[in-house]
Amino acid sequence: MKEGLYIGQSKQMTVEVKEEMVAQFNGEVIHPVYSTASMVYHMEWVSRQLLIPYLEQDEEGMGAAVSVEHIAPSGVGTTIHLEATVIEVSKRELLTKVYVTNEHGRIGKGKVKQVVLPKEVIQEKVRIATK
Template sequence: MKPGMEVGKVETIEIIVTEDMLAAFEGEVVHPVYSTVAMTYHMEWVSRKIILPFLETDEEGMGASVQINHLAPSLLGSKVTLTAELVELRNNVVVTEVTARNDVGIIGQGIVKQIILPKETIAQKLRDASFSS
C-alpha cells in the first residue's frame, strides 16, 4: 500500500434510485424501493473509493465482509448519499463504517471490510478455486 491512508478518511457517492435498484426477485418487483442488494453494492463501492488511491500497481482490494442494517425505504427516483469513513486500518485490512441517507434521513448503516492483497495472490486463489470445482 502507498502511504497516506489514515483512519478518518471519508468518501461519498450520490446515486438516484433507478428501476434496476428496486427490491425484486426473479425479475418481479416486490417493493418499488431501493433494495438491500443495491444498498450493499453501493456501500462496497463507496468503501472501495477509500482504498483506490493507495493501491500499488501490483495490489488489489477484495471484499471480506459486509454488515448492513437497512433502516428505511427510499423511493424510485430519490437521491441517496452514501458516506464511508475509514475506522480501522490494520496491516492489509481496511474497515469502513458507511451511512446511507436520503432527503428524509438515514436509511442504512453498515460496516465494510476489505483486504488488500498482491494481485498474484488473488490470481492464485482463483486458480485454486477453479481446480476444486
C-alpha cells in the same frame, strides 16, 4: 499498501435510485424501493473509492465482510447519499463505517471490510474458484 490512508478519512457518493435497484427476485418486483442488495453494492463501492489511491501496482483489494442495517425505504427517482469513513486501517486491511441517507434522513448504515492482497494471490484464488 501505500502510506497516507488514515482513520477519519471519508469519501462520499450520490446515487439516484433506478428501476433495476429495487427489491426483486427472478425478475419479480417485491417492493418498488431501493433494495438491500443495491445498498450493499453501493456501500462496497464508496468504501473501495477510499482504498484505490493507496494500492500499490502489484496489489488489489477484495471485499471480506459487510454488515448492513437497512433502516428505511427509498423510492425510484430518489437521491441516495453514501459516506464511508475509515475506522481501522493496516497494511493489509481497511474497515469503513458507511452511512446511507436520502432527503428524509438515514436509511441505512453498516461496515465494510476490505483486504489488500498481491494480485497474483487473488488471481490464484480466482483460478481455483472457477475450476
